[in-house]
Amino acid sequence: MKALTKIIIVGAGQMGSAIALGLRRADQNTSIVAIDPDAIRRTLISNRGITATETLPNPITSEFLILATTPQDLSRLLKKSPQIRQYSGIIISVLAGISISELANRLNCSQLFRAMPNLPCIENEGVTILTAAPSTTQNNDRKVKNLLSKLGLLISIKDEGLMDGATALVGGGPAYFSFFASAIYEYAISAGFDKESSSSITTKIMSGTSTLIKLNQEHPMKLCEKVMTPGGTTQQAIEIFEKNKIKKIIIKGLKKACAHSAKLGRSL
Numbered sequence: 001m002k003a004l005t006k007i008i009i010v011g012a013g014q015m016g017s018a019i020a021l022g023l024r025r026a027d028q029n030t031s032i033v034a035i036d037p038d039a040i041r042r043t044l045i046s047n048r049g050i051t052a053t054e055t056l057p058n059p060i061t062s063e064f065l066i067l068a069t070t071p072q073d074l075s076r077l078l079k080k081s082p083q084i085r086q087y088s089g090i091i092i093s094v095l096a097g098i099s100i101s102e103l104a105n106r107l108n109c110s111q112l113f114r115a116m117p118n119l120p121c122i123e124n125e126g127v128t129i130l131t132a133a134p135s136t137t138q139n140n141d142r143k144v145k146n147l148l149s150k151l152g153l154l155i156s157i158k159d160e161g162l163m164d165g166a167t168a169l170v171g172g173g174p175a176y177f178s179f180f181a182s183a184i185y186e187y188a189i190s191a192g193f194d195k196e197s198s199s200s201i202t203t204k205i206m207s208g209t210s211t212l213i214k215l216n217q218e219h220p221m222k223l224c225e226k227v228m229t230p231g232g233t234t235q236q237a238i239e240i241f242e243k244n245k246i247k248k249i250i251i252k253g254l255k256k257a258c259a260h261s262a263k264l265g266r267s268l
Contacts, residue, residue: 005030005147006062010077012036012045012052016068018122020050021152026150027125032046058083064090064147066106071095071264078106090140091150096167099266100133100160110135113144116166117151125154127173129166131159155195166212166263168257176250181206 011015012034018030034045034052042052085108092113100114115151117128148154181202188198213220230234
């Protein structure tokens, strides 16, 4: 019989819950416990089949400890749960902006990984960027990659400097696509479609286009050019987007998100 994988996730907010539910969905042979001081969040995740408690056990005996609180909560967590510094297992941090060297200093841990997943992990359709401390073992590296790959696409990087960009791009990615989708939805409503039809049209456009981009394996703009016919209706819309520099504004926003991720790490 396969050994039970024991995981503790600190934080039952949106990201912590997504990780917990995605891992449970991918593999029922796991023991997942979510730790959160908020009773409402504990109730919400408990109602979905995940054990939730208010405080970390002492000692911590799980194979994996995933830190999914906000970066600002790290100091409070360590003050309330000093047993983390005695934990000798694998720690995976999803705290935006906090470097591996800072985490190693605060956590007293050598088997330390830093990851940036996103919310679609809840449906095993997420993207996770992963980097590891130089002191991690090959065996633990394999274990972590096997675990996080269950959440969707996993990309392992050696350059930790990319993690702030990953926070902006991967962590925030679902919000950006949802933001654009909301514009499509609102236009559909204004054009006279009912809410149900508007929602169905929007989601199918997004999923169908994503499939085409994946299959074509070309720059996404190539598909945009294929849809546009000279002098056609789509070209009229794209010309408005270009005139208002929508693409440059989006890139500017991503750069600001990246810079804020770096700032979070420096401010702690």
